[in-house]
Amino acid sequence: MGLWTNQTDLTDLTDLTDLTDLTEEGGVTEENMVEGRIHELAAEVRVELPSVRCTGDDPVLPSVFRVGTAAAVAVGAATAAAAALLGKTRKAAVDEAREVVVDMREAAVAFRDERYFRIDGATGELWAALSGDYRTANGWIRLHCNFDHHRDAVLAALGLPAGADRDAVAQACAGRTAVEIEESVTAAEGCAAAMRSRAEWRGHPQARVVAESPLIDLTRIDDTGPVRPGDEGPMRMRPLGGVRVLDLTRVLAGPVATRFLAAHGAQVLRVGAEHLPEVPGLVISTAFGKRSCRLDLRTPAGAAALRDLVAGADVFVQSYRPGALEALGFGPRELAALRPGIVCVDISAYGSRGPWAGRRGFDSLVQMACGIAHEGGGGSRPRPLPAQVLDHATGYLAAFGAMAALLRRPVEGGSWRVRLSLARTAQWLDGFGRVDGAGTPDPDVSDLMEEMDSAFGRLAYLRPPGTIDGASPYWSSPPPGQGEHPPAWW
Template sequence: MSDPSPREILEALWQRAGLAGAAPALLAGEEPALPSSFRIGAAAQASIAAATAAVAEIHRRRGGPAQAAAVDMRHAALEFASERYLRLDGTAAPAHWDDIAGTYRCGDGRWVRLHTNFPHHRAGVLRLLGCEGTRAAVGKALQDWEGFAFEQSAAEAGMCVAAMRSFAEWDAHPQGRAVAALPPLRIERIAEAPPVPLPNAGARPLEGIRVLEATRVIAGPVCGRTLAAHGADVLHISAAHLPSFDDLLPDTGRGKRTAALDLRTEAGRATLRGLAAGADIFLQGYRPGAVAGHGFAPEALAAARPGIVCVSLSAYGEVGPWGGRRGFDSLVQTASGFNHAEAVAADAEPADPAPRVLPCQALDHASGFLLAFGALAALLRRAEEGGSWLVRVSLAGTAQWLRGLGRIEGAFGMPVPKMEELGDLLEQMPSGFGRLTSLRHSGRLPETPPYWALPPVPLGTHAAAWV
């Protein structure tokens, strides 16, 4: 069987979400879009088109004009690396990685990847290794470890490490077997509630839809940013005591308000409960059980706010032995076989390849757009069927989906566009970080063009209240 076309990928997502008819979308462009053996361009185009088509369908059902989402593959693929295409006051502003993060060989020859961008993760890894915080010291200390043993010890210590596997090794691993059956998107009705009609059409498709967002890094914030691009009221909640990857905020914070709450206190939890009572969507992307442990499990939210749509992101899918494990895009790429497969495809020492990353954080970005699509599909179903809903996406499930789209050849030599080559794909706005130049949203709607009405600002800038 030939690999599915972008349109076929889109229609499969549309049907997976339980939506009738064909997705109203126009897809342009062709592969390859980025230097990879995986179909990142098709994945980007289909996931962004699914979310944008759902926006169009919501607006139509609210009484707005019928319109088709238009998504260009090249633009969509570039948006999968939106955090790279940033300037602040004319100066490049890419996200910076910790100096000991990255890949190392262990004593048994197995490669491992360390994710140390949060200070407590860095400190924990160094404590486990018993060494100084330099790449040389970390590399030397890892010579005393076997790769899989270090991965397991780090996980038991709450740290973020992945050993590199081939696809065959991942498929044989208990977690690989557990996620093999996961679809890219899971939408389920979790409680009874009367239908909630969509409000009458406003100037923007998602005007009046309230989104309470408790996320960080890329995937979850991309979901909130996407909903904000079409007019949703997105309130991002953070906490002063929790680490964040602030370099990403100029990109992922566009269109949102941001407030700080400490859920370790009853006052913080009470405020969040009050906000949830007025929310249509509750989006969270912390480790499985973390937000639920403060009293905000989907079932509890549905009991307090009948009709709510809970949207949840995890690294490894809440199933299998790694269901509660911490993880990030780069780690899931490494553990699930992508870094190995990409290296072999590039003919980089095929008998003993060093890890080769995808050209963007494809699992993060695809998951973010799938989360947005799932949330919107649940709103459409809530209007017709009633109920409270749970939407779940995992990085590992997204990886399995991307892998299933097939492979392409001959793309490794193509260049990745530089920012100065993007022309009218860029836009400017003032922000809380300086004058921001960034990539436009690639999901276009002709009658209601997407835009971010609010500039990105530092965490905790606003009051924890709905406007």
């Protein structure tokens, strides 16, 4: 039976803030909680999926939030969508699709795979010297300084000279309120977030807009797009074999989404630019199975090259601030005109509407703004989640949304748009309730690690999570160098 008809319906439980008692008393097991939540995702985007079997239990990682459960749902839904596409390419009914299994430990640790990534046995630096949490006159502020221009904006907003150290930043923050710093840094085109409680966030104008938004906003752009070649074509051995994906994303949700699509056989071409900064270790660890080119979209030549790529693409994933690509002539309707039937996936920090729609944001900042860091630290000081959960969850949900559009496109036609935000994912995570997991030890991941040679050296990495008929997805190539390939399909 399809997922719409054979899964436990947990709709009435979505507003509960603590499901621990129910799971302990046998009212809702961990497995049917995962199944029910996947059912909700399938219903939201109106697709039919094969059943998903979940193994393992929360807590997996040290947190009061149900990180393992959320990871199993996001990974399970995305894997089920891949299985459904595989069934379609083999001209099989959804009910005949292969068995889909997600292990909660494997899914949860995949949410922090960057911590386990090694190049010749060495780890990379993920945080710049000035990035972090600082005490203010009335609370806490988090400053994101991983990119040089964001660091410079923070220093300018605090009235500090270039080259100021962490002690100077701490002293400057101590004399100002958290919201004052947040607003001044934002005005200077930097990235910061004051620590708010859940109640404070729920009263914020942006939170009200986010709460009214779908978790995965899947809509049809137009009804003129034909069924793309290959949708009902010959048998393919991988779920996304023949699907072309353009990846215009950076840190971290977007690259996670496109890396998962690559693991299921998609041709993923990452489009970067020399003038855009990167976090070196994350660029490598999220580039498995992809190719990489560089284009400056501000130039006529760069824009023309991207238009040529779009004309041959099936999926276009971008994480620029809302409106940025539209200003360059690459909004969803322009993309659909170039490639009727395209699936456009947009990922943002706080959504595409509301007073914060254009605000820069990262996972750690959204955790501060939405009350997650406040609750984790008991309100006295920020304590983040044990992984970049909002980034990774949004990434897997974005991959799921893209595949949902690919499932609907052959039947309904048209071009499609998928929108997600880290802030809406934070609300989704909050809805899973809590678990007594603060003291949970970090799990052993040695059985989940694999190795691969690359131009960078010997890579050690976590394999992609989820299985279809007992087989794990895989990346067919190591991470490329930035700009290693021409802007062309292969």
